[in-house]
Amino acid sequence: MPSYKLTYFDARGRAEPVRLLCAAGGIEYEDVRVGGGMEGEQWAELKPKTPMGQLPILEVDGTIICQGKAISRLLAKEVGMAGKTNLDQARADMICDGVDDFGMKLVSIFMDKDEKKKEEMKKEMTEKTLPSFFDLFEKLASAEGYFVGNSLTWADINFFAFVGFISTFMQGDHLQGYVNLNKVMGNVSANPGIAKWLKERPVTQF
Numbered sequence: 463m464p465s466y467k468l469t470y471f472d473a474r475g476r477a478e479p480v481r482l483l484c485a486a487g488g489i490e491y492e493d494v495r496v497g498g499g500m501e502g503e504q505w506a507e508l509k510p511k512t513p514m515g516q517l518p519i520l521e522v523d524g525t526i527i528c529q530g531k532a533i534s535r536l537l538a539k540e541v542g543m544a545g546k547t548n549l550d551q552a553r554a555d556m557i558c559d560g561v562d563d564f565g566m567k568l569v570s571i572f573m574d575k576d577e578k579k580k581e582e583m584k585k586e587m588t589e590k591t592l593p594s595f596f597d598l599f600e601k602l603a604s605a606e607g608y609f610v611g612n613s614l615t616w617a618d619i620n621f622f623a624f625v626g627f628i629s630t631f632m633q634g635d636h637l638q639g640y641v642n643l644n645k646v647m648g649n650v651s652a653n654p655g656i657a658k659w660l661k662e663r664p665v666t667q668f
């Protein structure tokens with residue numbers, strides 16, 4: 463197996479789907495966490511050395527790649543969790559792109575500095591946008607709790623990580639009544655590598 467070094471801020475964020483995938487696939491890697499956050503000196507020094515001025519990055523035997531989904535897709539292929547056929551792989555991409563589209567809406571609320579506006583946007587999100595997102599994804603998940611085929615793929619893991627972010631940022635259980643989606647969550651958390659990581663991972667706010 464190549465040597466892997468994953469670099470991100472000291473948060474779950476966009477690196478957590480990658481960390482969960484490594485846990486599920488038994489991939490060993492160095493989990494580097496840049497201290498001081500996005501405004502810190504450590505990041506100011508590292509940023510110009512990254513391919514697109516953003517994290518996460520993954521160093522694979524000395525070659526650096528960025529973009530969270532590209533990183534996950536690569537590792538998922540390495541451990542057979544990308545989908546069994548080209549069509550399955552496209553479906554996994556579709557799910558992850560869909561999660562990302564919705565995620566961008568949450569990120570814009572997350573980054574907003576106006577607390578009053580933020581609360582209004584969160585309310586709208588909880589009442590309208592979140593339910594419509596989950597309604598769509600409930601139909602995309604199987605009754606067995608997989609988005610692709612009949613085994614765990616990076617699409618299930620990405621969704622799981624995203625729901626984790628939602629429950630921290632938006633508070634509460636937004637998945638009540640979504641039978642298939644709860645099965646997806648159960649399948650991911652029951653994976654032995656993931657169950658171990660969830661118990662041991664560093665505690666961070668997001």
Ligand SMILES: N[C@@H](CCC(=O)N[C@@H](CS)C(=O)NCC(=O)O)C(=O)O
Nearest residue numbers: 475476500515516517518529530531
């Ligand atoms: N599309 C990229 C987005 C990466 C991104 O937005 N990274 C943020 C942290 S979540 C970042 O590095 N921000 C610091 C900066 O832009 O200086 C991905 O999915 O990896």
